[in-house]
Amino acid sequence: MSLASCTILITQQTDRSIALTRSLSKALQLGTAKTVNLRLGSKNVTVALKPLNRKGNLLVIPASVATSIRLPSPGKCQVKATGNRELQIGPLIGFLTGINIPDGKPGQQKQFIREFLEAGHDRSYTFAFSPSGVNWRDEVVTGYFPLPGGKWVRRTVPLPDVVYNRLGHRGAEKTMSIREFKERFVSRRIPIFNWSFFDKMDVYRLLEDDLQAFSHVPESSSGPSPEEIRRMMEKHRFVYLKPTAGSLGFGIYRLTYNPEKGYFARYRKDGSNVLIRFPRFEGLMNMLRRQNIRLPNYVVQQGIRLIELDNCPIDFRFHMTKNGEDEWVVAAVGAKKAGRGSVTTHVRTGGMLMTPEQVLSTVYGSRGADILVKAKEVAVKLAEAIERNYPHRLGELGFDLGIDQDETIWMFEANAKPGRSIFKHPALKVQGKESLNNLVEHCLFLSRFRARRES
Template structure:
């Protein structure tokens, strides 16, 4: 397989011949006497090749061929000779978004700006676009795609089904919809890789890590659908637990329960946008508060005594991405300090985002802070590799909620398959934002190359 970049031009010539500069012919090792196919995404046409004398790498495509493969623009792009008889343009990469309220100026509602940030990274190297579920025409096998032009304006084009899809749907309801299941099924039939497949349920990840070295060393004791007796036993054992809904997010529905033998049971939770604290003198009165006999679809988890600053617990968000070599890279890390009386460190509950290494230096003296920082990166990378290896679908991005206890031990509380990017708004991480977006693009290009060569993904 030969890969290079070229300037693509359109021409009014009427034949089925593409015109290739000497440098591009040489780079792609093309034989002008051999009949070829020109491909974009799922569309391809038969072509002939004619060599032209022009410096640099240039490709001239007649408008008739351009229309046949639905090539959205001219300009620079990767060009790949993936088989002896095929030249591939692109790749054609789609970001799947949610758009409850769309206009031409804001085709993805309040997420339109975020979509542009992704597309800016790769739009000069590939055909990089955003779309929604309703933009796919299965009859014609095309997509109504939204590109950005050189002036950062939205341009709507019809293109073939893409080479790779990055799932950036942020609605759990839409992820579970029949339209989304249809898209997954049909893309799978076309061998079009899509990552990340869906949101994780909390228990899926805990269950997946059971029996692994990483799970045994770094995941707190956890059980699903606990009975009241399970809760009492874990409180007696650890004195401090969490109850979490399996499908929850943003800290909603989480209870932190602490047991002091001489003072009773204390429950922290959030209600009506306020942090709440209640005390119960007995376990039976605690259970009456919950008004339920079972905790179906809840996770019971051992609490960990985390490092603290100002008597407020600290945890960490690690954002990991696959890179262009199919390796996991730590794209960003943020420390988060819990709000006063809050169950979690979420900003909406009064939490505060802080620079990671500076935070660790306030707790651990000397070189110990740097040692723990590097160890946490190694742990999350091993966790990512284990989850990827054991999960049935493609994963290219993970967000980990990580804790560090007062002994410096690293704990994993949650893994998110479609993590938010809010940590990159912090001044210490703004410079990392572009790098993280580039990881996404580079991994898409990697997947496209693997698909081109017919290798299993």
């Protein structure tokens, strides 16, 4: 296989031949071939080859040929020659979203989609699409390409070479129709990564047999009975009760037990933090029942005594991506300081976003840098372990990690479709861009538009 970056031009000629400059032809080792099979995504057409007497890596395609492979536009991309006289243009990267792109409404998610598509702009054909945009019979997708000035253009293109799944609705993703939809890519050998949202307990279970990784998971118990909650509280004195499919801190209770004083529950109610004491365990359970907590949907978890700043607990978001070499890397780390009296560190509940350097140097002085290095190593190991034990492809993970008073690192949750709010911090903007670059490179890797190290 040989691979080159090139610029594609479209002309109004009607013949079935494409023209390549000498440097492109040489880079692709085309030799004396007279015809090739020109491919984009799932479409291909046989064309004659002509030389083009110009400088640089240019590929000129007549409009009729461009139409038959549904090439969306001229521009920069990659071209690949495989042994059997095939010239593949691409990659065609599909960003799968539930968002309605053409409705004209701005939004954070749309901004993120645009940033990702623009990150891929100079080396791929990258577009956003929704499940309803796919026509399986004709093997085409109607998707949206970004235009300068915030506009979008709608184009129908072949099935992509790789799919980055960012469908944003937890419930919808579990439905049979969406599962079948995703399976259809798999059965056509189109890599799709970020299979679906994780439930917290599923991730803890995935790591059960991975001794090293599991040592970073607090003791957790799924769908606990009141007896189990009581046992955990007696053992750890401090537990978290959280919905296994929850997010953003909704529905979380911090429960503590003091043999002299009784049981305490801290949680968020109507926009403020409350702390209630119950002399007896039954009182605590009655409160949970009154709040319609459905224990089968909850996890009770050993509470971790986090490091603190100004008496407020701190935890960390590790944004992990895979890169062009198929390795897990820490794209960025954000530190989150809990709002006063809040059970979680979310900004929504008064939390504050900081850099890990700020926090760790305040807490640990000059040792802070070493602790961050160690935490990054743990995060990479955790990502590798999750991937090893998970039956689908992953390209991105957002870990909520805590460091306790003994410097042990704990994983509270792994998000398979991590939010990007940490990148709002001015010091993390560069890493935000870098994370998108990693994901584009990973798409190049998965679609085989990147040289692979022989293994």
